[in-house]
Amino acid sequence: MLYIASDHAGFEMKEMLKKHLEDREEWFTDLGPTTFMPDDDYPEYASLLSREIQGHDGRGILLCGNAVGVCMTANKFRGIRAGIGYSEYAAKSQREDDDTNVLCLPARVLSNDDAKKILDIWLDTPFSPESRHKRRLEKVAEIEEQNMKA
Numbered sequence: 835m836l837y838i839a840s841d842h843a844g845f846e847m848k849e850m851l852k853k854h855l856e857d858r859e860e861w862f863t864d865l866g867p868t869t870f871m872p873d874d875d876y877p878e879y880a881s882l883l884s885r886e887i888q889g890h891d892g893r894g895i896l897l898c899g900n901a902v903g904v905c906m907t908a909n910k911f912r913g914i915r916a917g918i919g920y921s922e923y924a925a926k927s928q929r930e931d932d933d934t935n936v937l938c939l940p941a942r943v944l945s946n947d948d949a950k951k952i953l954d955i956w957l958d959t960p961f962s963p964e965s966r967h968k969r970r971l972e973k974v975a976e977i978e979e980q981n982m983k984a
Contacts, residue, residue, distance in 0.1 A: 835892035836957075839865040839879035841904070842872050844897025844941035847949055851895065851939075854950050860957070880907035884914050887935060894936045895953065901940035908936045912978060915971075919952040920944075929959035931967050 836855070840848040845867060855862050865882050867874055876898045883894045888911060896904035901918040908916035916936035917928035920943070928934040937956045939949055961967070 835886075835890050836860055836862040837865050837883050837886050837892055837894040838862055838896075839883045839894070840867070840897035840941070841876040841879055841899075842867075842870060842874050843876075843899035844904075844939065845870050847939065847941040847944070847946065848895075848897050850946050851897075851949060851953060854953065858954070858957075876903040877907045880904040881911075884908045884911035884936070887911075888913055892935070895939065896936060897939045897941045899940065899942040901938040901943075905936075905938040908938065912982060915974075919949075919956060922951055922955050925952045925956040926959050929956055930962040931970075933961040933967070933971060 838848060838852065852864060865886065866879055880896050883896055886892065887894050896908060898904045905916045905918050908914045914936055915932060915934045916938050917924065917932060917934040918938045918940065919925045920940060925937065937953065939952065944952070
């Protein structure tokens with residue numbers, strides 16, 4: 835399942851990307867906000883999306899002004915591998931090399947066209963089966979597990 839959410843800074847771009855996802859015939863769930871809320875805070879939406887992915891083994895798209903806040907929040911959740919989609923290269927490499935399951939987009943930095951291109955690349959790029967990528971992700975999972983116990 836694919837989920838999408840934003841704060842106020844990403845709301846307009848989220849709405850545009852929802853239309854783009856529909857044009858691609860992608861099934862997704864919008865986790866909010868459903869209307870522009872100028873005083874909302876990104877941790878609420880990033881947490882909601884991350885919990886949904888944990889429970890349903892999906893992927894997500896998060897938007898805020900610079901993408902850092904939603905990315906930091908999402909990465910606090912076990913099993914979430916969020917990366918910032920600041921370029922087409924970043925979108926491709928984070929899927930191939932790092933198997934990201936959350937794409938964080940900086941709505942105040944990207945044009946709508948760039949955001950659509952980055953999203954398309956991220957959605958269409960599979961994880962590389964190369965052993966070095968798997969090995970690195972296993973190490974990340976070990977670190978995550980150790981820090982959960984601390």
